Amino acid sequence: MNNELLRVEELKVWFDIKKGLFSRPLYVKAVDGVNFALNIGESVSLVGESGSGKTTLGKTILRLYRPTSGKIIFDGKDISNSDSKDMKWYRRETGLVQQDPFGALPPHFNIYRILEEPLIIHNIGNRSERRDMIYRALEEVKLTPVEDFAPKYPHMLSGGQMQRVVIARALIMRPKLVVADEPVSMLDASVRVEILELLKSMQDRHKTSLIYITHDLATVRMFTHWIFIMYAGEIVERALTKELLANPLHPYTNALLNAIPDPDPENRNVLKEVPPGEPPDLVNPPIGCRFAPRCSQSKDICFKERPPELEIRDKHWVKCWLYS
């Protein structure tokens, strides 16, 4: 029971796009009422299309954004509204791996300095201890010989190598939680697998909890314990990976799974069944279920009321009127 690392309760993140002095203010409801819990060492894939709020959710959990309402409880402490000066410990316990390795490293620092920065900021170790930590971190991400890589500048590395540095930096302080935001989507197919495997092995080795944000369901199959499916600012379905892939319940999850192309030459002769249209505008989302306008199974109630989140099967939650 006390294994819990992170709990998110009714989290909402709204960005104001128009301040209302006289008129009604407008918000982009990027994340709108998200609940989940994550145990130590567990990993979760946050799957959704762009604009589904998955990146906002991930970054809000890291408190790079301030939540509009709701709670983020990390290690029993509520950090949802802490000020930055009370957050330093939290920065040490969390790490971030970004999508774009080409922009994620400061171009004017060499690799050694890039990895040393977090250690300097958090006053960890003396010079020689830091050196050991940096070299060990480079070894762990297989950038060897480390002496060759340490003095290089980011632009001298390939995309895959840069992403390894990013991973090394995110993990150098041994955080309890890492958020990886589409860590391979900008890399070539041939290096994606090894970066994902590296991330997984690092996570296993250090018992780090991982939130893996992706739009690509195909890569999560053998990768994380949980899959959360996000649509238009909500988690519409969450379950353990195997359970979700075997028994997808939400119509959106089904559509998403269907849309993933399989490398089968027969595909070219058939038209796929995919929901029409595109995700709703998050300034004025549909009143009821947000997927209802695209859903082939929608009923009247879907357009009127937001569906509750129900645990339909063991550890398998879904937000859909079909199951209520």
Next chain:
Amino acid sequence: MENSDLLKVQNFSLSYRTRKGDVEAVNNISFDLKKGETLAIVGESGCGKSSLARGLIRLFPRNIKKVEGKILLDGKDVLFLDEETFRREIRWREISMVFQGAMNSLNPVLKVVFQVAEPLMVHFGMDKESAFKRAKEVLGLVGISSAFAERYPFELSGGMKQRVVIAMALITNPKLVLLDEPTSALDIITQENIMNLLKMLKKELNLTYIFITHDIALTSELADRMAVMYAGEIVEISPVEDFYKNPSHVYTRLLLDSVPTLRGDKSLKSIPGSPPSLIDPPSGCRFHPRCPLVMDICKVKEPPSYKIKEGHFAKCYLNEGR
């Protein structure tokens, strides 16, 4: 004429001059394409696939150094046609292109229908009224209602903008459409919608596509034949069935192993190392530094194109005597 070759590319090479040295972006590429057929060209970033596509429509960058070979369109060499004739008679009339990220380069101050109709007015000298009428027809074909045709690009969603870009490529009834990563910036469901559209158009209009992508799984949606590019060369070209069942170049096999799938239980592998610089490519087979099955000869001598069967060629010594 039914099964004749629409496009024949012979020994096509391109190189660019940069401050660091000359880049051989495309090296001695030959292939042909029948009418109504779709060729997918796959490869990692920097393998020269976009340079090849832009080369086919003769959009060379300013630092171009060398253009060699032949591009026969309907039996006529268009590579060295003078630029004015090519611009007037070939580009967009015969060969059109959907550029990578083109949906983000729509002119924000012009209505969608105007942008689609523009090639008609420019290339065919059509008057505005009939050009707009035709543009609305084509927009309807790609699933954009006439109400949306009168709007500006920022009022459309990503998927709709991509449809507009496809309509722009189809408006002149070209024989050949080059698709350079037509769905790369789109979400999976939208991407499938666009692939459905491309499939439908292909069937209805008997279109010929060259489909350029890094996403192998996606090619299965459209391709009749597959060409695998590596470091500026086509290392294997095959009918799509053989591509999956009988990949004959080591690189193709490894590439297939690195494709994640949702169904099926294969374990994923990655290819060690990264693609070579095209300024100073490796000797012999360009893939040999990363190849797990490398032999001595691969390091010295460039492999010839082995014919595996009709329409299936691979540049790999492992096919010697097979």
Next chain:
Amino acid sequence: MKGQEIISEYSFKGILKEVLSYKAGVSALVILAFFGVLIIYTVISLPYNETIALWNSSTAFLKNPRNAEPVWWSIFTKKKKPRNIELNIDINGSDLIQEGGIFRGEVRKDFVYNYDDFPTEFNIFFKANYKRSSPIVRIYLVRPDGDKILLKEHTLRSQDDTLYLSNDFSLENKLDTHVRSKVSEPIDFSITTTRALFMKYSSRLEVLKGDYSLILEAELENKEDSLTADVVFYGSVYGIAGTDHLRRPIHIALLWGAPLDLSFGLGASLSITIIQLIIATISGWFGGLTDSLIQRFTEIYMVLPFLPIMIMISLFYKLNLWSLLVVVILLSVFGFGIKTTRALVLQVKTLPYIESAQAYGASSWRIIFLYIIPKILPPVVPGLVASVPVYVFLEAVLSLFGVLDPTQPTWGRVIEDAFSNGALYKGYFYWVLIPSFLLILTAISFSLLGFVLDRIVNPKLREL
């Protein structure tokens, strides 16, 4: 890869290598190297304080000609213009012959006069050392034609006495009569002292070239008394840059102008750019109220009339170059640069590496100084370099307005002197042209360097 030096694009070596790959870069560096050598030479050979004292003293340059052209200019003219001729005469114990109650000395100095024009002035500077009564001197000039003229018999008025012979009317009248007695035809030009001494005795004004001698006779009271006389026939060319209306060699001002002007320009440009960089980064990074305040303040600042304010300040305070520097910096920090830099900051702010720095706990100040400023520095540097001449010119303009403390020799100061003395009207072109040329050279070198650096840091321009 082992042993291979890793040259970062941010290292000095890397940048130098790139700069030298452009012709413009090479020329800029050559000009700057020239200035560098000039500055080093100046600083070593002309110590600042002494030079400034010298420049502002009223007596140091008495033996220089007034408003003389540069020496090299006569290469381009057919006339060979006279240079200064200075004869140093020393009369003391050993030369003296006792004659009655006095000691008599005589010294003869020979010199060749081969120029096409007459000396501009003729003065003798005496320094005497005596106990009671002052020495009496007689000065003769022996001309190549054998004519020996007594110029003056003079009793020194003090220990330091000067005879301004070319301004001596009685001498002039005497020589006028003398010349007219030698020439039978009428003479229709005015006979000045220097003309009378060096002309052919004819009705046409022509220099008599040849060997001249100056004879100085002195009568001293005691054997221990002594006398030195510096006889100067002033030329009309002097030094590499000529002299000004106060007989000062202009090259001294030009030499010191180089370090003063360049350090003013560099100092202004560097401090303004860096302060603007910091303010703009703070504005862009923190956003909100801070940003609004800084931006509004900048806008107000930008509409303030710079030059009138400068002139007003100079009316209340005596500004030397360094206090001017401070005032210029203060008046420019909230300039247009803040707007452009802030735009850059807003772009850089959204880069993923800034976000990850926040994620691992970097403070705002750390992000500003270690993450944003180093990143936007490269695109700002070309502008910094290119704006050096702007401030050098500003200094020149302010000098022209007479805003600056006149004791510091700068290029602008020299031009101001030239203008206020009607240099161009009177034909003293060198007085204006040489400092202007140096200003332009500065502008060209820094602009070229700025242009090349811009190409290097903005790769989009590179393919051109």
